[in-house]
Amino acid sequence: MAKIAFILLCHKNPEGIIQQARQLTAVGDCIAIHFDARAPRDAFRRIREALADNPNVAFARRRVKCGWGEWSLVQATINALEAAVDAFPRATHFYMLSGDCMAIKSAAYAHKVLDERDVDYIESFDFFESDWIKTGIKEERLIYRHVFNERNQKWLFYRSIAAQKALGLKREIPADLQMMIGSQWFCLRRRTIEAVLDFARSRRDVMRFFRTSWIPDETFFQTLVRHLVPEPEIVSRSLTFLMFTDYGMPVTFYNDHYDLLIGQNSLFARKISPEAADLRHRLGQLYASERSDFDTSNEGRRLFQFLAGRGRIGRRYAPRFWERETSLGRDKELLIVACKKWHVAKRLLGSIKHHTNIPAIEYLFNEEDTWLPDLGGIQATLGKRTRHRRALMRMLFEYFDTERLIICLDTASIDLMQDFYSDRSTTRLLEIDCSLSDEYLFGHARRVGLAGPGTSREAVARLLPTIRYDVGYESERIRDQNFPNHSRIAESASPEANAHGIADFLSVSPDVALGIAQTQHLFVD
Structure with missing residues (x-):
């Protein structure tokens, strides 16, 4: 039977992290936690002390200061994976979570899903051929080196790209890798994780490449898994349900989203509001239950688009400039x-x-x-x-x-x-x-x-x-x-x-x- 080692990346809400760890380990699974080094030390100390007597909890040996879009997020994940591989030798699957994630199915149902197919679940699409990237830079993420953060060093970030372009400093992508892209929320088998960690230790050239790429948490594991695992053993989707607004921000779920969430064809959901105490309580009880009768309609994303679109009245198809002077004809x-x-x-x-x-x-x-x-x-x-x-x-x-x-x-x-x-x-x-x-x-x-x-x-x-x-x-x-x-x-x-x-x-x-x-x-x- 599947035994899950959850890989938890978090940076806030220590009481919520403690509750999350206890709920996930109460049914026999385990968890490895990376708590952002930017967070207060006192918050991390509270987490460690509260979970010190739980043998199914491990911590990354080295905490990293994480920044959105930076290599630090991948390094934090690797650190937590190494801790989980060493601490939980019986773990069969490694499931990536954030502190805002919660289960939307029972543990029994989750284990059944993982037992039914011997595959890895990771969203991965061809970086150059797919339209996964909707806005912003694309090829530049890889072919130039990024040492500045676009969110808080925007001017330096784009000046650096312009300077590298002007000086002809475009770099080559590792020749033996097909670059892939997708969501960072994966569920991978033990042998896949061990292969990825071995690859990371042996291929320093690849590690140097990804360390200075932009948003590598959307490309690193996605590319390496495709390189190391036969295609029939990969399901290109995440088992975590998440949605984004028109502005590219994750949708947050509240107390009245319970029925919608449990109806999705996923095992976990992100992001659950810290203030949604009733939703968190109900989902926690659900995970500990033996329930298996889930009807998954998976209409969540379309439903959100429908409800969010009410009231946004506008001209969706404004006339193009070349059509403004056209006419069907006065006699028509x-x-x-x-x-x-x-x-x-x-x-x-x-x-x-x-x-x-x-x-x-x-x-x-x-x-x-x-x-x-x-x-x-x-x-x-x-x-x-x-x-x-x-x-x-x-x-x-x-x-x-x-x-x-x-x-x-x-x-x-x-x-x-x-x-x-x-x-x-x-x-x-x-x-x-x-x-x-x-x-x-x-x-x-x-x-x-x-x-x-x-x-x-x-x-x-x-x-x-x-x-x-x-x-x-x-x-x-x-x-x-x-x-x-x-x-x-x-x-x-x-x-x-x-x-x-x-x-x-x-x-x-x-x-x-x-x-x-x-x-x-x-x-x-």
Whole structure:
């Protein structure tokens, strides 16, 4: 059975570290602690004294002053690993943690996961080919030497890079290594750790290289594990659940995140707020339990993006400078059907095509596989369609050889509605107001990834008020725009009443509009 040696890097909250160590070792696992040398000595003394009688606790023999992005973080990890390898000869796995991490599964479940597959868990992607680095310098992390810290010595940091570039001091990457990058939160087998430590002792050239690279905690272990371990024995993901905000900062979890956390396909989570006493207590009890019935839906990241995005109203797709003067044409008429229930809008379009000769395209800006003619590649992806929306619409008008064209948009696509209404062409809007049952919203949460197959109905039920409000708010925003030529039909209205809105929208006779409004099963889910 797996026996875990936790590698704990921490720098604050000594009482929390003591509690964390006791919880993790209470079930038979062990822990090696590196407490930042920058922290007060008294705090470290309190930790050592409180855990002195625990045989499953070891400490790094040498404490390092750690700085973000520096080699010191890797050195601290190596020091703690060496202590753990020596102190715990029966440990089979070495799991990297911070003082802000906590288990989100039971120990029994964690051991079962590690027993099921003889692999290493470490996120590692090709440094140059992947898009893991979203912002900031990339190649410069490796090919130049870094002795200044970008966070507190920004001017010196970038001046140093500029000077090395001007003097041609670019250095070579070790020829036998494929540089990899990923999260620092790994879980590695004993033989892998021993191989990495042996490699570090024998390859001083590699160690010198990484010592002056930038943010080596995202490249050192990731590269060496790929170099030393066969690919089939590596799972390129972390077993620790963490999320980042739009500003690149880790998301902090609080008391009301318990259900979300235990539903993720991970064993630990980072970062748990020090003030979240109830969450910490519940997670501590969970780890010590024998529970194994976890339904992992793994919707956390998508759910966070959804909830964090509420209220951030803006023009996501602002016009590009080369599109500002483009137009669909003064003689063109674009008809937009806006509806949250896509199947309702599609049924309406089918009926319109049956009763009129107006060409119609379904959710071309919302649905990847919507049918579109071959327009030379501009229609290939949602991203291309949205970036070049006016050019795409002009080409569709030309393809159908028409001056009137109908498209469907989700009610959330108000930025596109605004852009089309700002054009010199004529734009008309038909908004479809549908009733939204809890059952529909539950299905909607699944379709958009806010809930997974294993998410309980109780968990989704807590989201329903937010989702319902969000859908209603989209309609309110459309009305607040005071768009001209804005018609509405509603599920709660009679076909005769809806016929008026359809007639205004399509500029058709009352009889044709009534025939469309009487479409069978129009609003049925």
